[in-house]
Amino acid sequence: MIVVETFAEVRAAIGGRSGLVPTMGYLHEGHLSLMERARSQVDTVVASIFVNPLQFGPDEDLGRYPRDLDRDEELAAGAGVDVLFVPDGAEMYSEAAKTSIGLADLTAHFEGARRPGHFEGVALVVTKLLAGIQPDRAYFGRKDAQQLAVVRRLVVDLSLPVEIVPVSTVRDHDGLALSSRNQFLSGEDRVQALSLSQGLLAAADAVEAGERSGHKLEAIVLEDLAGRVEYVALADASTAQPLEGLTTDAFLAVAAVVGETRLIDNIAFSVDGDRVVVDRGVRLDRPSVLESA
Numbered sequence: 001m002i003v004v005e006t007f008a009e010v011r012a013a014i015g016g017r018s019g020l021v022p023t024m025g026y027l028h029e030g031h032l033s034l035m036e037r038a039r040s041q042v043d044t045v046v047a048s049i050f051v052n053p054l055q056f057g058p059d060e061d062l063g064r065y066p067r068d069l070d071r072d073e074e075l076a077a078g079a080g081v082d083v084l085f086v087p088d089g090a091e092m093y094s095e096a097a098k099t100s101i102g103l104a105d106l107t108a109h110f111e112g113a114r115r116p117g118h119f120e121g122v123a124l125v126v127t128k129l130l131a132g133i134q135p136d137r138a139y140f141g142r143k144d145a146q147q148l149a150v151v152r153r154l155v156v157d158l159s160l161p162v163e164i165v166p167v168s169t170v171r172d173h174d175g176l177a178l179s180s181r182n183q184f185l186s187g188e189d190r191v192q193a194l195s196l197s198q199g200l201l202a203a204a205d206a207v208e209a210g211e212r213s214g215h216k217l218e219a220i221v222l223e224d225l226a227g228r229v230e231y232v233a234l235a236d237a238s239t240a241q242p243l244e245g246l247t248t249d250a251f252l253a254v255a256a257v258v259g260e261t262r263l264i265d266n267i268a269f270s271v272d273g274d275r276v277v278v279d280r281g282v283r284l285d286r287p288s289v290l291e292s293a
């Protein structure tokens with residue numbers, strides 16, 4: 001694996017078909033599963049690490065976002081990454097960007113409504129990475145379901161020649177969705193945080209037993225939810241609009257603040273007539289690398 005800092009170096013290092021895994025670093029098995037998927041599908045696996053200031057609001061945790069490049073290099077190499085792109089601020093934004101990408105009602109709800117400007121920041125950095133690297137495929141986690149909807153639509157609207165590959169959420173052995181921010185969860189908070197995945201998994205059981213009402217599924221998630229709840233909602237997977245019933249591909253999403261940490265999670269559903277396939281994510285059978293970080 002080589003570590004490079006410029007787009008030109010990334011392009012020069014690519015041979016054959018390439019896949020890009022964009023991240024903000026402080027890697028865990030969720031990121032690694034994207035890299036491993038890429039490893040199985042393309043010749044050159046590129047991963048990027050860039051904590052993108054544009055996607056953090058003024059009151060968010062940009063300053064305390066966890067960073068550890070040595071550890072990330074070791075984990076990325078172990079997951080089969082060929083090229084690790086670690087640009088500095090000047091390579092990404094030599095001057096403050098004047099170009100912006102409008103996302104219309106894709107950001108009207110859920111994360112978009114709570115984090116003004118967040119998805120516009122994501123859209124700009126993802127577009128820059130796709131334009132500057134020109135990968136054949138790019139890998140995104142279902143963990144960030146609204147982000148996945150935004151990226152898929154952006155690629156269609158801008159005719160970007162890349163295939164977006166969604167990857168299932170990786171969960172800790174107890175069900176908690178892995179997140180770089182989990183390391184802020186202390187003992188009691190870690191226990192409360194489990195209520196997000198437990199509620200979603202109970203709702204997934206209800207779907208498998210035939211429940212299709214958005215309202216009822218949301219009520220199941222809310223029942224034992226701890227922390228300060230921001231939203232619980234069933235949403236259309238491609239438009240990110242609220243859904244009354246499970247009639248099309250969808251995600252059931254939750255956001256809550258536990259202790260000082262804002263957590264999100266969701267379960268994805270693919271709908272084919274009366275048949276619904278539930279993607280609960282995959283569980284680790286050993287402690288996450290985050291625990292030894």
Ligand code: AMP
Pocket residue numbers: 022023024025029030031033034139140141142143144167168169170171177178179180
């Ligand atoms: P981040 O570093 O948080 O920006 O995440 C980089 C990529 O990893 C995004 O596509 C995320 O959706 C994905 N990701 C983050 N956490 C997980 C997880 N637990 N399972 C699967 N993918 C994830």
